[in-house]
Amino acid sequence: MTPGGNAISGTEREVVALAGAVEAVDGGRADEARRRHDGLVKPPGSLGAVEQLGAWLAAVAGRCPPPVPTAPAVVVAAGDHGVHAQGVTPWPQAVTSAMVDMFCQGRAAVNAIAATVGARVAVLDVGVAGHPRRHPRLRHARVRAGTADLSQGPAMTREEAAAAVLAGAGLAEELVGSGVDLLVTGDMGIANTTAGACLVAAFTGAGAAAVTGPGAGADAAMLAHKTAVVAGAVARHGQGQADPLGTLAALGGLEHAALAGVILSGACDRVPVVLDGVNTVAAALAATALCPPALGYLLAGHRSTEPGATVALDHLGLAPLLDLGLRLGEGTGGLLAVPIVIAAARLLTDMAAVADLGEG
């Protein structure tokens, strides 16, 4: 039964089953990785956060040394937002669909960075209002053509939110099935930092002013208005941790729900998942509220300048790997962390032990 007392739909039951299938990461293997690092040919601890990353990878995989990722992929989940009508962004809604086309053509920022780090780009239309062109890189799994206006009522139904979670999980499962061993989360959706800020506020309890930022370019007046929209919506719908799927449905975007599914599916398959900016950490708040052990599979790739990202990361207890002043989304910041993750695994596999010094 939902908190409201209604019967749980089959879709929602699938989400619950997915969350229930996630096993905790293996802290014993993390300890083993730390001990291993202390015996390698370098001063103990001298690789700092990269040693911690190696321990995390061992915990995720349940193996030490952890496997070296060879096939990373970024899932860029795209959706539109009814709250766009409230004037919370200077960009027209049609840009969402146009950018999906760009991702498919390989001409967006995410493509240039993915090509650099050897990652595949998978695009998920889980709720675009426009009509992106067909493309082999694009998965059509549209739950609805954009959310309803979250400032006027729930953004979507529980069932729609659950369906979007499963769409993301399905794509992640398929990618992992085809060999992908490192998942990066990415988002596209004009006005989605408004929904993202709502989710961060609802799940962390932080105030609207603390979590709302300029997103893709709101000026001071627009930011004040956007903050008021966030405050009103959270006051009306925010149930936070008590009902994660209800909160996701009321305040989120279809892409946030889909990314929560990517996270749950990755965790289920013991694949490390790298977060990007505020919308992906908002999705992580939902995913970890649905399934606390999923937190162990998450790495904060970077710290977005969007204030909600830092509020969410602090709430999750995740320290970002990079801090480069990015605020683009698409998975760009998460992808930039990928080579460091791969290096962290390789160090544990390739390096000699101090005991080997002078032999050879």
Next chain:
Amino acid sequence: MTPGGNAISGTEREVVALAGAVEAVDGGRADEARRRHDGLVKPPGSLGAVEQLGAWLAAVAGRCPPPVPTAPAVVVAAGDHGVHAQGVTPWPQAVTSAMVDMFCQGRAAVNAIAATVGARVAVLDVGVAGHPRRHPRLRHARVRAGTADLSQGPAMTREEAAAAVLAGAGLAEELVGSGVDLLVTGDMGIANTTAGACLVAAFTGAGAAAVTGPGAGADAAMLAHKTAVVAGAVARHGQGQADPLGTLAALGGLEHAALAGVILSGACDRVPVVLDGVNTVAAALAATALCPPALGYLLAGHRSTEPGATVALDHLGLAPLLDLGLRLGEGTGGLLAVPIVIAAARLLTDMAAVADLGEG
């Protein structure tokens, strides 16, 4: 003539000629890159430091968009230090030679990270006291078998320092000649953070306590002693900016001098040079004192936890790209920055312009 009034050696004259051949980077191309970024399919400025990197690459190359680096290489310059006799490190001096063997065998941290980012590893023995084995990856250009004890007198002669500069420059020139288009600086030398701290103090004017750190693992008592050694040596020999080569000779290591040569040679050939930890930024202080325009070719790959690194970077006005708590050297932190540098160039080449949205 040197400041002391002696005739300048032919070797030193070659260093002066090398420094004089460096042209200033092209700020106009940096501005062009910034304007180009503002027209690409993303909110202007939303890639933060990565956009600045792109502008830097354009300035270095004198072209916009800048060429995308395809063949990075790290130069690991190795040398030993007479000041080791003062008990400034817990590691035996023989480790320098043993680690050079490890670099050649591909089993050190630098190799694992270089393999991850697609970089070649070139090792330069410019002053190891031991006897590394022959290996195709190792260049023998030993100026002397380790420096003299800088706490007792000059670490080397001006001519030796100049010869070490030229050894580094020669290897960098050869690498660039064979197609290398991005240079990373790396160091190996037991006790070299003592020499590095001396150089940072002498070139920046900072006090010994502000620049001396635990290096590869000095405890509190050893650190206090090491700081006193640095303070004494700098008081005795430090001439700083007034005589860069003299300062390098009095206080530096052969690997610091060689890395200054790598920097000058890279700058001469308009190749971007990525710095690593405290020893490479100490070398950068020497290189930019010899040749101020060389600064424009330098990127701080990361912020080492060694305090002298931050003092030196602040003096140079360089903001580090990464901050991962590393303090290993070998070029490890510089290499981790390489994919971000490559991505910065690719973004300027691969991305569509806003004007292209909706076409295709």
